[in-house]
Amino acid sequence: MAHHRSTDRGASMRGRGVSRGLVGALLAVVLVAAVVVVWFQLGDRIDRQGEQAAGNCVEGRSTVPIIADPDVADALNSIATEYTETGPVVRDHCVVVEVRPGDAKVTLDGLSGTWDPVALGARPAAWVPQSSIWAADLMTARPDIVDGNPASLVSSPVVLATAPQLAEAFDGQLDWQQLPTLQQRDASLGAFGLGSWGSIRLAMPVGAQSDATALAAQAVAMQVTRTMGTLTEQDANSPRVASSVEAMSSGAPQSPDGTPVGAAREIAEASDPGESPIHAVAITEQALYQLTREDTTPRLAEVIPGGPTPIADYPIIRLSGEDVAPEQTDAVAEFFEFVSQPEHLAVLTDLGFRGDAPMPPKTATVTFPLTENPMPQPETAATVTINRLVYGPDSGPATVG
Template sequence: MGEHRGAGGVRGVSKGPLIVLVLVALLVAVVFGWFQLRERIDKQADQAAGMCVEGESVLHVTAEPDIAPVVETLAQKFSDTDPVIRDRCVRVEVASAQARAVVGALNADSGEQWDDSVGPRPNLWIPGGSSALTELEQPDVVAGEPHSIAVTPIVLAVPRVVAAALSAEPTGWQDLPALQSTPTSLEDRGLPGWGSLRLALPIGPDSAPTGMAVQAVAAAVAGAPTGPVTPEQLDTASVRTAVATLSRNAPVLEPSDITTSDSLTGMIEHAEDADATVHAVPATEQQIYRTLHDDEFARVDTFLPSGATPVADYPAAILTGSDETQSRAAAQLVEFLGTPDNAQLFADAGFRVPGTTLPTDTPLEFPDLGTPLVPADRPTATDLEHIVTSPIEDRATTILLDESQSMADQEGADTRLGNTTAALAAQIEKTPDTSSLGLWEYSQDLGEDAPYLATVSTGPLGENDRRQALTEALDAAEPATGSWTYSSLAAAYQTAVDNYVPGRTNSILLITDGVDDQEGSTRAELLSAIAEASDESTPVQIDVITIGENQTASTFGAVAERTGGTVRNVDSSDGPALTEAITEFSS
């Protein structure tokens, strides 16, 4: 018989389903944990970014003083957005410095030593004008193409009555030299007792408006509608005459390096005085708007001469030497400055920015800018500035030119005489019309009863076609025979003393290459003749240029010393030395 399992036995349970349930539970836990971990990692990454795991990066900005306050305000606004670039928190610091000082520091910067007097070396530099960038000696200092963040025109700050008088008839930049030099120019415009324009030309640290105003004058006189003034135009007599006239007749300012700001303040204080030292100051429109207060608006106005308009354009230049974070931060800040709301802050301060609204809290008019003036290159601008700071002096000079046989000697591509007359003609071409020049030629028997010939009488170049007469005489000059220098010099000196021109330097410019070979002529006789003709009330100096070796150099030295002149020796007529000496003695 078969056996059955007893009633008290235990039935077995299968383990398979339990194992599956455990595995499912573990899998759910793992997946849940993974999502939790990933969320935590993401949060930690976000927190790490917000905490700037790579630390802080300071963006150094240096801006022109007149625009620096607005830049500083917006830089703080930018910093308040907590910008993070390449895991670094970015903070912006703004320093204020004149472009001239920053240019000097950048040009002197060797990469190891920086002039801290202008603040930290900037990663972003905002000078007053693009012309400042052309002064940098190393072109790779600037990274990329600078972007203008605002502009303001260079205008004249003048009393309101002067502005009305200048506006009553067409007045361009080219008219300023005549308004400056004519004693009654404002009286002729209907302002009795006001005299001339009395346009100040400050040359202090903030004098960029002076330089740009002078460029506008030069461009207008040269007939360059929009500029820039070229070296060839600057070398013309008309341009040099205009700029020198403007400078020579400018009011004398104290101190000599007074700033534009102080000049402007002084003019405003005396705006209602017809006999004031200064009636006009070149400045930016924004500077004038910022300076005027309350009742001053009723006394002072701006005047913009017709012609191309000089402007300050405030380029934002990112400088090399910055790290990647600073370069990116600088680019972001420049973009931030140009957003509509931020750009309006520049306009509220008196700057011009497209798409913004100009201030309405002033009676000042903001005229249309017209065509901007293209700035001159740095060498040309420097030459113009030199004329302003050291204007060509009006002289009365008689050139005494040696045409002896030795002047036919070949030097370079031409003869000594050919090289000399070419250098003289070039100088005459660019000498102002108001300077007086004349020409005596000498050899042995050039005149009827004398070794010399008074070819062109000494007088202003702008009168009686004298410039053309001098040029034609020099072109026709030819070597002759002997060199009767002493008697010719004595006669020329006596004539210059007899025809002394008050108020300017009177001189004889002797150019010679040889010794005196007139029989019986002596050094003692020459010195005696000079002493006899000399008169303290009509001083005439004798300047001498000797070409090559000259055995009578000591005699010429004695003559120059006794009359207050100078002797220059050049080894050859072929080269810049002769040109430089002629320029020195005729300007």
């Protein structure tokens, strides 16, 4: 009987054993889970390797050259050094941004024609001239190498630099459209109580960094054509515009060095303001600030004529083409985003430029008043037309050698 019970217990236990199908299913689940874990570990490893490769700049170093107006070049290069110190990696390249000053006319000629790296240095991936008069000329000559629409880096309104006595006589009554008449008519300043001074003797510099001359001509064009919005090509081609620019340019006194700053310095250093060969010159507010920032007694005054105020906008012209690598294009965008941060932009506004950062204190000459009526950007063709009227058929300021 005992043997019989033992046999029955063994049979009963076999009857209650785990199903082979269930064991197989459990093993399959374990196997799938193991594969998933291995897959994710492999993915994480690949990601880490990718990040490590990028951090190690597997594609090597890439220099990003930028040419800028001399007014902003040193400050931009200082910011570029800070940017490079952050160790930027773009498209697996360690990028180094280098900003150098460049004459606008020389840069325009090089970009419009054949760039000579021996004479001009590395072809830039971006260009920041003093104003959009250069962007208009480049976009007319070579629209294929301009990447998108230029955006303003900083700005500076165009004003007239005059002797303080003349500014006091104007007393806010001067308008841009009066300049051609005041230039051509003898003793025209008599209308402001200064008949012995003669005419306004407005210098019209066409040397380096003389964008203010063309921008002032744009403001005059808007006034004489009674343009209410954007200055058009048709407006710029008006005979009244051509005659007005000719009236300002014909017989204009010469700046000693062909620049607005040179003309302003001539006014400031005159022993007798009424006898000075130059009474006024269009200049950027920033340049006037730099020239007079140490003055405790004003030698010059900032006159803002009535009507829309022209603006030097320091456009960021991003360049494209076979000579600009993809990582350079992306690095330009990242760099100028870095520049736009208030703590970096303050390096520029401290020089007297206007931007989204604190301005320097007022001086005896420059008070940084609110620009209540900024002039809209003219049509590209209108800008080019006025450039030709001011600078001649070859356009652009001549290089001062």
